Amino acid sequence: MGLAAADLRYGRxxxxxxxxxxxxxxxxxxxxxxxxxxxxxxxxxxxKRHVPPRRPLVDLAAIPADGAAASVEITRPPLxxxxAVFAAGAPARAELLAQIAANDADPANATPPAIPDPDTPWLxxxxxxxxxxxxPAADDHGWIEWYTTSRPFPADPAQPLALAFDWRSAADYREIDVSAQLGAEGLVTGALPLVRSRDIRVEVAALGRNDLAYFASQSARLGDVDAIELHAVxxxxxxxxxxxxxxxRLRSVFLRPDPAGARAAVSATVAQNDPGSALVGRLAIAADLVADEAMLMGRQGERIAFGCARLTHHAAPDASSLEFADPSELAGQWVNVAQMVLDRDWTWRGQGAPTVRIRRRVSLPGAPGDAPAWRDVGEIQLMNTINVQARTRSERGYIRLVFLDAFTPPVGQDGLP
Structure with missing residues (x-):
């Protein structure tokens, strides 16, 4: 037969x-x-079909004030x-010709002629x-994959898939059972589990049937990706x-400098041991932290944020470490180390950058005129970053917040508080 009479179709x-x-x-x-x-x-x-599907058509319902969108409608991508003719034959040719005729009759409202892709039964x-x-667990764009699943499109290619969202709350998103979402392609149904207080990205792509006698490769089965980004409070x-x-919760440390011994003979050798660094090391041991000369850091694998009051210091931009400008001022003061642990995994965002405000009240029970009052001494803001120490053997299920507050107490004749 001649080329014009050949009915060219994928898979033949x-x-x-x-x-x-x-x-x-x-x-x-x-x-x-x-x-x-x-x-x-x-x-x-x-x-065979080498042309992958295009992006599906996404119609997201109105998002309520708390961000918990109820559902999204997704239609098969256009072809x-x-x-389209190679996939669906003569009916597709007739539909395309009808759309072209309609465009010619109304050029102002013309649309590219296409049919819903019949080769994409799944999403x-x-x-x-x-x-x-x-x-370190994130991809190049800063996202961590939770799970991948699929849903069948309606049998009528022109009808959209109504994909409902099931919003849940959890201290750690890994506690949510998503095993039911891991079934075979096209066999999973129902709402899509999502977790609140996190930035969510739902990537959708049309998926062709697993038939390599029809598709040229696995990559040809998978269409272009469209993304829906959500955050439900x-x-x-x-x-x-x-x-x-x-x-x-609270450890109070009173540090004293090492006692001075007999005066040593004059020497041209410069001392290498900084007494201030020794004070920082003692403070770190008492507070279950790590010292690096004049710097305090968290333990390996631990995400941490610091705050500090009444001590001269430099904080890292993400508050993941404290460096004392004059470690010797640690001596002769009560250094109160207050800490709290957030029972949330690292992807937790709350409603932005959570902030903890620290208040202090000092009381001397029985002292004349003792009328303690609360005072704001500082705050800790949890930045959405990971410190260097946390990137090795990461403990991803909690976040530690530490605040150092120092004050000089009255001392007795023995030099002790």
Whole structure:
């Protein structure tokens, strides 16, 4: 048959023969036998689909004030000529011609002729959570994959898939059971589990059937990705603070410099041991922290944020460490180390950058005129970043907040408070 009569369709096999003909019509006809057979006069072609699906059409419902969108409607991606005809045959050709005629009749409202892609029976859905900056578990764009699942499109290609969202609250998103979302392609149904108080990214892509006699490769089955970004605020944060023993919630440390011994002989050698660094080291041991000369840091694998009052210091931009400008001023003061532990995984964002305000009240029970009052001494702001120490053997299920507050107490004749 001639090329015009061939019904070219994906997934079928065809034999092709090409002949050279005289432009004046003096060449061989289609039915003439060749005078001399070539090495390969006929070629076999298995016509597969190499063109991946385009982006699905996403229609997100109105988002309420708390950000918890209820659902989204997703329609199969459009497929234009000639791929539409290769996929659906004569009915697709007729539909495209009808759309072209409608465009010619109303040019002002013309749209590209296309049909819903008939080769995409499923929607692949990938749910990701935004990770803090510098989180080693995140991808190049700062997201951590939670799970990947799929949903079947309606049998009618023109009908949208109504994908509902199931918003849940959890201290750690890994506590939510998503095993039911890991079924075979096209067999999973129901609402999509999402978690509140996190930045959510839902990536959707049309997915062709797993038939490599039809699609040229696995990559040709998977369409272009569209993304929906959401953040639902929790109605109430239940038990966000870990209950710690009193000895861990507040530790008061009184540091004294090493006593001076007999005067050493004059020497040109410069002392290498800084007594101020020794004070920082003692403070770190008492507070379950790590010291690096004049700097305090968290333990390995621990995400931490510091605050400090009444001590000369330099804080890291993300508050993940404190460096004392004059470590010797630690001596002769009560250094109160208050700490709290957030029972939330690292992807937790709350409603932005959570801030903890620290207040202090000093009381001398029984002292004349003792009327203690609360005073604001500082705050800790939790930045959405990960400190260097936390990137190795990460403990991702909690966040530690530490505040150092110093004050000089009255001392007795023995030099002690």
């Amino acid at each position: 096999r065809y034999e092709f023969r090409v002949r050279l003909a005289d432009a004046t019509g003096g060449g061989p006809t289609l039915v003439d036998d060749p005078v001399r057979e070539g090495e390969a006069p006929v070629a076999l072609l298995h016509m 234009g000529y000639p791929a 692949r859905t990938r749910v990701l959570l935004r990770a803090p900056t510098y989180d 929790a109605a109430a944060e239940t038990d966000p603070i870990v209950t710690l023993p009193d000895s861990d």
